Amino acid sequence: MAKVKLLLDEDVQLDLASALRKRGYEATHVQELGRKGRSDREQIEYSVEQGSCMFTFNVKDFVLLHNDYVISEKEHFGIIVSPQLPIGEALRRLLALLQRSSHESIKNVLEFL
Numbered sequence: 001m002a003k004v005k006l007l008l009d010e011d012v013q014l015d016l017a018s019a020l021r022k023r024g025y026e027a028t029h030v031q032e033l034g035r036k037g038r039s040d041r042e043q044i045e046y047s048v049e050q051g052s053c054m055f056t057f058n059v060k061d062f063v064l065l066h067n068d069y070v071i072s073e074k075e076h077f078g079i080i081v082s083p084q085l086p087i088g089e090a091l092r093r094l095l096a097l098l099q100r101s102s103h104e105s106i107k108n109v110l111e112f113l
Contacts, residue, residue, distance in 0.1 A: 002103035004078065007047040009056035010036045013087045020091070025098060028052070040065060044076060053078030053106055055094065057085070066110040078106035082113035 006027040008017050020027035030036055030043060038046075040061045047054045056062050059081040066079050080097065082090065093113040101111075 007052040011057045055080045080111045
């Protein structure tokens with residue numbers, strides 16, 4: 001079972017990516033890639049190109065993007081949305097989700113933390 005690979009949106013704390021990497025997950029923040037300021041659509045398209053699941057606090061816009069993908073019959077590698085959380089709580093919830101998910105099981109799924 002392949003682990004979920006993550007791309008963290010710019011509204012998520014930068015340190016969350018390194019905290020996830022320390023726990024054995026492949027996680028990259030858009031700021032580390034010089035992608036800060038890109039549109040939400042550009043970010044999800046990039047995550048698809050990279051085979052990454054998107055994690056964001058931008059619930060409204062990414063729910064709409066997920067719905068667009070469903071209607072258009074386009075695939076993505078998962079979208080995890082959450083209300084704004086302190087880094088410790090976001091990490092705890094994400095780890096719980098990641099421990100029961102795989103790269104395959106989260107494909108085309110919209111998950112709420």
